[in-house]
Amino acid sequence: MSGPVPGATGSVRADPARPPPRRAARYDARSLAIAAASTAIVFAAIGLVVVNSPGWERVQRSFFDWENFFESAPDIVARFEVNVRLFLIAEVLILFLGLILAVLRSLPGPVLFPVRLLATMYVDLFRALPGVLVIYVLGFGIPGLRLPGVPNDPFFWGVVALTLLYSAYVSEVYRAGIDSIHPSQAAAARSLGLSQLQAMRHVVLPQAVRRVIPPLLNDFIGLQKDTVLVSFIGVVEVFRQSQIRQAATFNFTPYLATALVFLMLTIPLARLTDWLVSRERDRRYATSVRAAGQRARRGAGGVR
Amino acid sequence: MAGDALRIDGLWKSFGELDVLRGIDLAMAEHEIVCLIGASGSGKSTLLRCINLTDPIDSGRIVVEGREITAEGVNVDVVRRRIGLVFQSFNLFPHMSVLDNVTLGPRMALRRSRGEAEEQASALLERFGLADKRREFPDRLSGGQQQRVAIVRALAMDPQLLLLDEVTSALDPELVAEVLNVIRELAGQGMTMLIATHEMGFARDIAHRIAFVDEGRILEEGPPEDVFVAPVEARTRQFLQRIIEAGRLQV
Numbered sequence: 309m310s311g312p313v314p315g316a317t318g319s320v321r322a323d324p325a326r327p328p329p330r331r332a333a334r335y336d337a338r339s340l341a342i343a344a345a346s347t348a349i350v351f352a353a354i355g356l357v358v359v360n361s362p363g364w365e366r367v368q369r370s371f372f373d374w375e376n377f378f379e380s381a382p383d384i385v386a387r388f389e390v391n392v393r394l395f396l397i398a399e400v401l402i403l404f405l406g407l408i409l410a411v412l413r414s415l416p417g418p419v420l421f422p423v424r425l426l427a428t429m430y431v432d433l434f435r436a437l438p439g440v441l442v443i444y445v446l447g448f449g450i451p452g453l454r455l456p457g458v459p460n461d462p463f464f465w466g467v468v469a470l471t472l473l474y475s476a477y478v479s480e481v482y483r484a485g486i487d488s489i490h491p492s493q494a495a496a497a498r499s500l501g502l503s504q505l506q507a508m509r510h511v512v513l514p515q516a517v518r519r520v521i522p523p524l525l526n527d528f529i530g531l532q533k534d535t536v537l538v539s540f541i542g543v544v545e546v547f548r549q550s551q552i553r554q555a556a557t558f559n560f561t562p563y564l565a566t567a568l569v570f571l572m573l574t575i576p577l578a579r580l581t582d583w584l585v586s587r588e589r590d591r592r593y594a595t596s597v598r599a600a601g602q603r604a605r606r607g608a609g610g611v612r
Numbered sequence: 613m614a615g616d617a618l619r620i621d622g623l624w625k626s627f628g629e630l631d632v633l634r635g636i637d638l639a640m641a642e643h644e645i646v647c648l649i650g651a652s653g654s655g656k657s658t659l660l661r662c663i664n665l666t667d668p669i670d671s672g673r674i675v676v677e678g679r680e681i682t683a684e685g686v687n688v689d690v691v692r693r694r695i696g697l698v699f700q701s702f703n704l705f706p707h708m709s710v711l712d713n714v715t716l717g718p719r720m721a722l723r724r725s726r727g728e729a730e731e732q733a734s735a736l737l738e739r740f741g742l743a744d745k746r747r748e749f750p751d752r753l754s755g756g757q758q759q760r761v762a763i764v765r766a767l768a769m770d771p772q773l774l775l776l777d778e779v780t781s782a783l784d785p786e787l788v789a790e791v792l793n794v795i796r797e798l799a800g801q802g803m804t805m806l807i808a809t810h811e812m813g814f815a816r817d818i819a820h821r822i823a824f825v826d827e828g829r830i831l832e833e834g835p836p837e838d839v840f841v842a843p844v845e846a847r848t849r850q851f852l853q854r855i856i857e858a859g860r861l862q863v
Binding site: 498 | 689693699701703705706722
């Protein structure tokens with residue numbers, strides 16, 4: 309009567325060479341098919357409702373005029389170059405200035421209090437102000453002073469305004485990254501005789517920056533979109549260009565073209581951000597699982 | 613002579629209201645090995661951190677090789693270059709290879725060229741059986757290997773004094789020996805070491821002197837055979853009794 313009890317665990321153990329169950333894979337394929345079918349049905353239903361609703365023709369004429377679309381698209385795509393240039397120049401400056409601000413705010417010691425205070429004031433100020441306001445004040449206000457040697461090119465002031473605004477946000481992202489690195493890392497670097505700045509440069513920042521790449525990319529999606537604000541001070545970029553076309557034809561389709569251009573740029577960047585976030589999470593999860601395994605083994609060793 | 617390598621006079625250190633070190637006096641000769649024993653929270657780690665100038669002290673003085681390092685105007689970075697500190701939790705730099713971990717200090721603090729630093733680091737890694745790990749990143753190594761790398765990283769600065777802060781406490785039991793063997797080898801070469809440890813058997817073997825730290829003071833110190841076998845103070849006896857009951861020390 310005391311023989312092995314037949315049961316689930318017993319049978320699994322009895323045959324270690326048994327192949328793993330295929331149920332999971334079959335389930336995956338089936339749920340994929342269901343998801344595809346239900347998505348197709350839902351979207352088709354939405355499409356039918358929209359196309360058959362009263363006033364759809366007027367909407368179509370005003371927003372989805374394909375002739376107008378193909379006429380204005382080349383202009384709009386060409387003008388997008390101005391936004392890309394704005395974005396690229398501002399982004400480099402923002403990454404640089406934001407990092408400097410974050411490092412200044414992270415420096416310890418009473419002597420450096422005014423430095424920290426100034427950096428904090430800067431961040432508080434430019435995070436609080438509406439972007440359009442800063443762009444207006446710089447783009448119209450400063451050229452209006454007619455100071456000798458000061459440029460009055462609106463593109464220049466657009467870059468300056470976006471850099472001031474976004475470096476405040478980005479410095480906070482960097483600072484969160486710096487704060488997330490355990491102080492023992494800086495302590496280890498300092499114990500080797502590295503100076504405060506060397507420890508920051510070689511030990512803390514490389515780890516901090518790696519950690520904040522996803523939130524940085526997120527801010528840059530915002531920056532890409534905010535490049536259109538520069539149109540308010542007279543830069544003819546993609547939004548201004550579509551406005552010009554819209555005014556000429558009384559048709560809103562040029563805005564659709566502009567919207568598509570932005571979608572094509574920001575959606576891949578958003579997916580890249582998601583991918584980086586999930587990779588970072590997997591990496592940390594793997595590390596914590598390994599640590600837990602080590603702890604468990606240590607616990608078992610103690611019992612032995 | 614005692615005090616040649618390290619002399620501490622009346623060291624006080626508090627964190628807010630809490631007095632962690634309450635008048636520490638300690639003298640170490642060149643090539644001497646002193647083990648600090650005592651309960652967790654007695655102040656051993658804080659003492660080591662104070663000697664490395666990681667934590668500022670409140671009063672007293674610390675003299676290393678005849679120079680007071682706690683005096684006004686001393687360049688802490690210069691002091692730290694000659695005092696190695698190895699941490700309980702290794703604190704390797706996870707974004708750098710083993711080789712870069714070891715060469716960072718010499719390259720940055722001692723301004724050695726990369727080639728020179730790597731040559732020296734490779735020789736050290738070779739000596740401690742880590743030559744094949746040069747290109748690995750710390751998270752690919754076992755705890756014992758990581759701690760050995762951390763010791764090599766401290767040695768690469770050619771320290772005149774090595775401080776070891778419970779370097780085996782975070783290790784799996786089967787990995788403790790490899791780290792202790794590294795320390796034994798260093799002892800054989802005459803490295804001056806101040807070691808905070810819970811490994812009583814190891815302390816008894818390796819130390820020239822044992823200092824029992826209790827509530828921020830060195831309550832009792834002497835050769836291991838005296839402190840472990842015939843402790844004078846009641847608190848030392850109590851502490852050792854608990855260690856023996858836990859099976860961590862055979863008498």
